[in-house]
Amino acid sequence: xxxxxxxxxxxxxxxxxxxxxxxxxxxxxxxxxxxxxxxxxxxxxxxxxxxxxxxxxxxxxxxxxxxxxxxxxxxxxxxxxxxxxxxxxxxxxxxxxxxxxxxxxxxxxxxxxxxxxxxxxxxxxxxxxxxxxxxxxxxxxxxxxxxxxxxxxxxxxxxxxxxxxxxxxxxxxxxxxxxxxxxxxxxxxxxxxxxxxxxxxxxxxxxxxxxxxxxxxxxxxxxxxxxxxxxxxxxxxxxxxxxxxxxxxxxxxxxxxxxxxxxxxxxxxxxxxxxxxxxxxxxxxxxxxxxxxxxxxxxxxxxxxxxxxxxxx
Amino acid sequence: xxxxxxxxxxxxxxxxxxxxxxxxxxxxxxxxxxxxxxxxxxxxxxxxxxxxxxxxxxxxxxxxxxxxxxxxxxxxxxxxxxxxxxxxxxxxxxxxxxxxxxxxxxxxxxxxxxxxxxxxxxxxxxxxxxxxxxxxxxxxxxxxxxxxxxxxxxxxxxxxxxxxxxxxxxxxxxxxxxxxxxxxxxxxxxxxxxxxxxxxxxxxxxxxxxxxxxxxxxxxxxxxxxxxxxxxxxxxxxxxxxxxxxxxxxxxxxxxxxxxxxxxxxxxxxxxxxxxxxxxxxxxxxxxxxxxxxxxxxxxxxxxxxxxxxxxx
Numbered sequence: 001x002x003x004x005x006x007x008x009x010x011x012x013x014x015x016x017x018x019x020x021x022x023x024x025x026x027x028x029x030x031x032x033x034x035x036x037x038x039x040x041x042x043x044x045x046x047x048x049x050x051x052x053x054x055x056x057x058x059x060x061x062x063x064x065x066x067x068x069x070x071x072x073x074x075x076x077x078x079x080x081x082x083x084x085x086x087x088x089x090x091x092x093x094x095x096x097x098x099x100x101x102x103x104x105x106x107x108x109x110x111x112x113x114x115x116x117x118x119x120x121x122x123x124x125x126x127x128x129x130x131x132x133x134x135x136x137x138x139x140x141x142x143x144x145x146x147x148x149x150x151x152x153x154x155x156x157x158x159x160x161x162x163x164x165x166x167x168x169x170x171x172x173x174x175x176x177x178x179x180x181x182x183x184x185x186x187x188x189x190x191x192x193x194x195x196x197x198x199x200x201x202x203x204x205x206x207x208x209x210x211x212x213x214x215x216x217x218x219x220x221x222x223x224x225x226x227x228x229x230x231x232x233x234x235x236x237x238x239x240x241x242x243x244x245x246x247x248x249x250x251x252x253x254x255x256x257x258x259x260x261x262x263x264x265x266x267x268x269x270x271x272x273x274x275x276x277x278x279x280x281x282x283x284x285x286x287x288x289x290x291x292x293x294x295x296x297x298x299x300x301x302x303x304x305x306x307x308x309x310x311x312x313x
Numbered sequence: 314x315x316x317x318x319x320x321x322x323x324x325x326x327x328x329x330x331x332x333x334x335x336x337x338x339x340x341x342x343x344x345x346x347x348x349x350x351x352x353x354x355x356x357x358x359x360x361x362x363x364x365x366x367x368x369x370x371x372x373x374x375x376x377x378x379x380x381x382x383x384x385x386x387x388x389x390x391x392x393x394x395x396x397x398x399x400x401x402x403x404x405x406x407x408x409x410x411x412x413x414x415x416x417x418x419x420x421x422x423x424x425x426x427x428x429x430x431x432x433x434x435x436x437x438x439x440x441x442x443x444x445x446x447x448x449x450x451x452x453x454x455x456x457x458x459x460x461x462x463x464x465x466x467x468x469x470x471x472x473x474x475x476x477x478x479x480x481x482x483x484x485x486x487x488x489x490x491x492x493x494x495x496x497x498x499x500x501x502x503x504x505x506x507x508x509x510x511x512x513x514x515x516x517x518x519x520x521x522x523x524x525x526x527x528x529x530x531x532x533x534x535x536x537x538x539x540x541x542x543x544x545x546x547x548x549x550x551x552x553x554x555x556x557x558x559x560x561x562x563x564x565x566x567x568x569x570x571x572x573x574x575x576x577x578x579x580x581x582x583x584x585x586x587x588x589x590x591x592x593x594x595x596x597x598x599x600x601x602x603x604x605x606x607x608x609x610x611x612x613x614x615x616x617x618x619x620x621x622x623x624x625x626x
Contacts, residue, residue, distance in 0.1 A: 074597060130467035144563065146464055146471075153459070153565020154443035157597035160562040165555050165593055167481075176596055242478050249473040250457065250563040252466020280478055283489055284387060284470035 003059055004308050005050055007069040008111065008300030011035065011086035014046060017301035018053055021065065021309060023122055027053060028301060039088030047101045066105035067098065068308035070114035070300050074156030079108035107311040111300055112159060113150045115259065115293075116143025118303030124257045124291040131255045132247060133293065134161060136215075136262035136269075139175075140187045140240070144251045149310070151251065162187065164243045186240035188215040188262055195232035204228055219265040233272060241276030248285040259293030266292065316372055317621050318363055320382040321424065321613030324348065324399035327359055330614035331366055334378065334622060336435055340366060341614060352401030360414045379418035379625055380411065381617035383427035387469030392421035420624040424613055425472060426463045428572065428606075429456025431616030437570045437604040445566045446606065447474060447557060449528075449575035449582075452488075453500045457564045462623070464564065475500065477556045499553035501528040501575055508545035517541055532578040546585060554589030561598040572606030579605065 001020060008015040011033060018027040031049050034041040046069075054064065071094065073084035079095020099106040109117070116125075116133035125131040129148040135141040140162035144151040151158045162183040163176050170180035172193075184190050192213050199208060206228035207221045218236075221229025244256060263269055270290045278286060295302055314333060321328040324346060331340040344362050347354040359382075367377065384407065386397035392408020412419040422430070429438075429446035438444040442461040448454040453475035457464040464471045475496040476489050483493035485506075497503050505526050512521060519541035520534045531549075534542025557569060576582055583603045591599060608615055 128467075146459060146466070147462075149460075151459055151464070151564065154441075154567035155565055155597045157595075158459075158563060158565035160565070160595055160597070163562050163595040164559045178593065178595070246477045246559055247563050249476050250471060250560050251464065252468055252471035252473070254467035280491065282470075282473055282476040282491070282494075284468045284473070 001063065003064050004305050005064070005067045006301035006303070006305030006308075007046055007050075007067060008114070008304060009033065009042065009046070009069055009071045009087065010111070011072060014042070014049075015297065015301050016046070016049060016053070017298070017305060018057065019305040023305075025298070025302075027057065028298065029053070033087065035086070035088040037088070038090060039084075042087060042089075043094065043098050043101060046098070050102065064104065066107070066308040066312055067102060068107045068109075068114075068304035068306065068311070069094070069098065070109045070111040070304050070307075072111050075108050075110050075152070076156050079106065081108075105308065105312050107307045109150055109152075109304065109307050110143070110156055112141040113143040113152065114303030114307060115295075115299035116145050116257070116303065117150055117306050118295055118299040118301070119257045119259070119293055120145050120148075121306040122302050123294040123299060125255045128255045130251070130253045131257065132159070132244075132251060132253045133257040133259060134240075134244060135260035136186065136240070136258065137188055137260040140183050140190075141260070142247065144247070144253065146251060150307075159247075161243050161247050164246055166239045166243060182239055182243045186236045186243070191215045191218055191232065191236045191262070194235050195229070198228055198232050202228070215262045216265065219262075219268060222268065237269075237272035238276045241273050242280045244273065244288075245277055245280040245282065245285065248288055249282045252285060253288065255289045255291060257291050257293050259299065263292055314376065316377050317618050318377070318380045319614035319616070319618030319621075320359055320363075320380060321427070321617060322346065322355065322359070322382055322384045322400065323424070324385060327355070327362075328610065328614050329359070329362060329366070330611070330618060331370065332618040336618075338611070338615075340370065341611065342366070346400065348399070348401040350401070351403060352397075355400060355402075356407065356411050356414060359411070363415065377417065379420070379621040380415060381420050381422070381427075381619065381621035381624070382407070382411065383422045383424040383613050383617050383620075385424050388421050388423050388465070389469050390465075392419065394421075418621065418625050420620045422463055422465075422617065422620050423456070423469055425454040426456040426465065427616030427620060428608075428612035429458050429570070429616065430463055430619050431608055431612040431614070432570045432572070432606055433458050433461075434619040435615050436607040436612060438568045441568045443564070443566045444568045444570065445472070445557075445560060445564060446570040446572060447553075448573035449499065449553070449571065450501055450573035453496050453503075453553070454573070455560065457560070457566065459564060463620075472560075474556050474560050477559055479552045479556060495552055495556045499549045499556070504528045504531055504545065504549045504575070507548050508542070511541055511545050515541070528575045529578065532575075532581060535581065550582075550585035551589045554586050555593045557586065558590055558593040558595065558598065561601055562595045565598060566601065568602045568604060570604050570606050572612065576605055
């Protein structure tokens, strides 16, 4: 039996998985991410943890084919990272360093891209080669898989759907410095912003007035028939569906997986996106299928494992 | 010396090139496209012409490694075409048919994609692996190259920048059935439409009132300081630059080649696009370089030749 590791390096914890090369997850665990001192301990901590698990499972070193890892930042060719504020890293040759440390082949990708690859390999997009995964959380993330491979781009910044330009008339500034980006409407925080503006500009009663406004409260309001919640969700999801239609016109996927905190509201999210998507999509892309993500927080370790399996094939 | 053929199949003519495998164009010529009878003679005509040239140049059959070809329609996996109105073809297994006819390996791509590949190989984007080519003609076409390979997509319809959704308020319908597509503003016909609306809604004098309005007349007006031409060009190129910024957020290229009839106006087109692009682009993509296409009508034969060279490597 051959094995590989999938490592999902986040700002708070590092999730790790030991995989059989057929894709079976044999073990998973996590350790804290020590971001102090420019994150100098992160890779050594990972190395120590992987070695301990290898020993614990009694796996011979020669039966481990390599390590795939993802990080929350763009990854340049050769696994070089320019800057990862969440990890404390500045310029970092993470692939080379981890490979030299462990003596194993290493592949590194951006976390949104790895999650998409994971969902394609063992999640909601199994059996597809052209797909995108949109993650609706604090921001709107996206990974694109084209012909079975991650679409990386020249700066490791492909798939940045959150910063498509949606609204010429926007006056508020996005975190990126532009105005009218998708994230300003369709992330969890963007949804709250949209609803708060509606609450402010109208005196109409709403279930949202009785507590803190959140993406969940808005979607609960929709389910309960609250008119203002419905107007807010209409605005947010119409922008999101339009952006997905634009991304699909460029990347032409056959399936779009929706993940992230907001997707936990379930089918209602797919219904909203699907409805507005059909209105907006370019004809050849109209049959794009939408599915909820299946791997949850494990998407990163699955995708990272797949990355190294593909990389050394 | 080894050779290959690049074949650019258009609705009026089939352009063909005989290439040395180092990329040197040894000969080029064209024949008429016989689209009658569902285009049944197109592939046999190509076969006959290629054989004649092979003989004329005294090249041994075994020294020709294969044929690359492009067509004006989406190409599915395995070189299958669902429908090509411009050629008269309905469902067509063009790759298999031409390969069986000639006894040679054949690769087929969409024409916009092949042109992009050609410009990357021997044109304005030499030395780059992540690029896009935007062709401003009757429509707005686009091909995307990611990590040196054509971004094809699930339906062979990737890179459809002409149908990004640009304007929520548009009331006119695009040829695709949607409203507010880029093509409605930034194609040659879209530019005329924008200028005509300005002419109609204002009584102001303009050089455009003295003759038929065309993209060329608008850009000539800009150069001559005509205020209305400048307003029209501002609108068209701002939409175009915004769409390129959106496409770049998804595909993350490092260089964008501008081709097609409108690009013949030269530097002024790059200046317009570059200016609005910098305002709109997401930060990691701001340094995207813009260049005018260099291969003109030969981009397709170059790209097709590259396709077969890559395909049988």
